[in-house]
Amino acid sequence: MLKADETSQRFWAWVDERAIVRRISLVAAIAMTWHASQWAMSFAEMSERPGMDVAAIIAAVTAPAMAFGGYIFKWYVEGRAYDRSD
Secondary structure, X not given: OOOHHHHHHHHHHHHHHOOHXXXXXXXXXXXXXXXXXXXXXXXXXXXXXXXXXXXXXXXXHHHHHHXXXXXXXXXXHHHHHHHHHO
């Protein structure tokens, strides 16, 4: 029978070998980018504010999501390159 520590080590080795955390992070970033884009489009269509106000609000809301998505994608690509260099 496997001890709890050995089982835990095998589980985390399985997770690391398949880059599961990296892939889940990438999917979450893509979903967040999609949601932010959908929100921006609906806000632009429905807002009664002047054009510059709408653009500023959309930029303020979507910029962090886009920056996060870019960082996660960079992390994903660098992780794949690191995995292939072993």
